[in-house]
Amino acid sequence: MAWMVAAICTVVVSAQTRVTPPRNKYTPEQDVQIGREAAAEVRQEYPxxxxxxxxxxxDELGRRLIAAAPADLKHPAFEYSFTPVNLKEINAFALPGGPMFVNRGMFMAASAEGEVVGVMAHELAHVLLRHGTANATKAQGFQLGALAGAIAGAVIGGGWGEAISQGSQFGLGTWLLKYSRDYEKQADLxxxxxxxxxxxxxxxxxxxFETIQKQANGTPPQWLSSHPNPGNRSRYIAEEASTFEIGPRPDSNGFASTKRRFDTLPPAKSMADMGREGGGSSGGGGAPAPVGRIGEAVPAPSRQxxxxxxxxxxxxxxxSNWIAVSSNNSVKFVPQNGYGESRGQTxxxxxxxxGVARASSRDLRQATGTLVQAFLQGNPEMRIAGESQATRLSNRTAIGTPLVGRSAVGGTERVAVYTTFLADGNLFYYLTVVPEREADAxxxxxxxxGQSIRLNDR
Ligand SMILES: [Zn+2]
Structure with a gap:
């Protein structure tokens, strides 16, 4: 009887799930190129x-995992890096070809080294299986050059990041690092x-995963929105775990001291903080926060x-005294008390x-006309105040259209809209708003x- 049991155990031991990378039309070198560009972008935007x-x-934890990864999945071109980020959100992500980012929030939510290592191993598995470019393989008709921007946009978040990804390719970036349940299960195993x-x-x-889920409190944390639970996660991981012997435990006591080290840093930021500081994003969803109160004194534009x-x-x-306010397809820069609630409206x-808008036409005049009509529909008291003028925006052919309306702070309001085409055929616009009596200032x-705008889409 004892012999039988042993035999069964041997069979079980050999039953480790074989994980095969999905179809991919990109080369590992292209993964590296895309990931490198997107990582540079992330490093500029993230704390x-x-x-x-x-x-x-x-780095020590990461290198240990790479050493334990299957040789046939470790492409020589890959450039692994493990970068800590001073953000509160429980999140971690890895870009094609190797760059991985781990939020402080993820680290602090973990109660043992193995839990941080678990998330890193899962992310590393996405890199090794090349899931980002496998996602891109499934999509049709976009260019390699658009990918890095799309991925950076998706990572940087739901606010302005979304517009960046849409600016380069509608809807692409938001799901490139959003893995299917199949890919999730592969990365888990x-x-x-x-x-x-x-x-x-x-x-x-x-x-x-259970800790992350518990932290959710009704709103799923960022990590779960791009790594959906395929169902029975804990069970199949436990089953997989029972199919092999765990190697010798590495000699490490860095976890507790590293946690204490985090406590000595300046407080972690949230994605929302990043949005308010500009350049980042609002971190997804919801109306952007007002900047002061409408009707109170608005400071003059700084000369810095x-x-x-x-x-x-x-x-x-x-x-320098204007604050960035991001929403889905645009970002505003506003002085204190220049953006907020007035009679139930923002x-x-x-x-x-x-901002970026879909162009209704390949003709700039027509496309601008449609955009202006859309603005007017949202602002019933606004009207066109004169002829559109040819102008330049980022060294491109552009059109400027003057509008007038009624200001929420009283009197006439002057608005101007400048439009030009992006390389992908979408419309980029620059809009200015000021009460007429302050227009000179x-x-x-x-x-x-306007003259400083530099588009970088080609
Ligand atoms: Zn995942």
Missing amino acids: IIDDRQIDGYL LGAQIMARAGYDPRDLARM YRTARGGQLFRVNVP VLTHGVEL YEVAFNRV
Whole structure:
């Protein structure tokens, strides 16, 4: 009888699930190129932690996992990196070809080293199985050059990031790093195998998923929205774990000391904080927060300027006292008390907006006409105030259209809309708003902002 049991066990041991990478029309070198560009973008937008102890510890965990990964999936071109990010959200993500980012929030939510390692092993599995470009393979008709921007846009978040990805390719970026349930299961299984070989109990991975799920409180954390639970996650991970022996536990006591090290850093930011500071995004969903109160004094535009970036799509110089407000397809830069609630509506009384809109036509005049009509429909008291004029925007042919309306702070409001085509045929617009009586004080700022816009879509 004892012999039988042993025999059955042997069979079970050999029953480790074989995980095969999905079809992919890209080369591993292209994964690396896409990931490298997107990572550079992420590093510019995200609060990266530069701390030798934390960097070193994450790197140590990462290298241990790579050493335990199947040789046939480790493409020589891959460039692995493990970067800590000072963000509160429980999130981690890896880009094609190797760059991985781990939020402080993820680290702090983990109760043991194995749990952080579990998430990293899962992310590494997505890289090794090349799931990002496998997703792109399933999509039709986009160019390689658009991918990095699309991915960076998707990662940077639901706000301006979405517009960046849409600017380069509608709807693409938002799902490139959004994995199907099939891919999730693959990453769980391969991640569990790598963990075990590296000396960690794969059940820690399942435990971390449960922690993430519990933190949800009704709103699913960011990580879960791009890594959907295929169902029975904990069970099949435990089953997979029982099919192999766990390797010798690595000698490490860095977890507790690294956690303490995090406590010495400046407080973690949230995605929403990043949005308010500009260049980042609102971090997804919901109406952007008002900037002060409509009707209260609005400070004059600062004569100092700062550079803000819309991901890969553009950069612009704005008065240093203007605050960025991101929404799905646009970002506004507004002075204090220039954007907020007025009689139940959110209004912009002072400032600028830059955005991307679908073009109704390949003809700039027609496409602009449609966009302006859409603005007018949303603002019944607004009308066209004169002829459209040919102008330049980022060294491209553009059209400027003057409008007038009624300002929420009283009196006439002056609005101007400038439009030009993006390389992919979408419309980019730059819009200025100011009460007529203050127009002179804003003219210099509006011109300077407009002239500083640099589109970077080709
Ligand atoms: Zn995943």
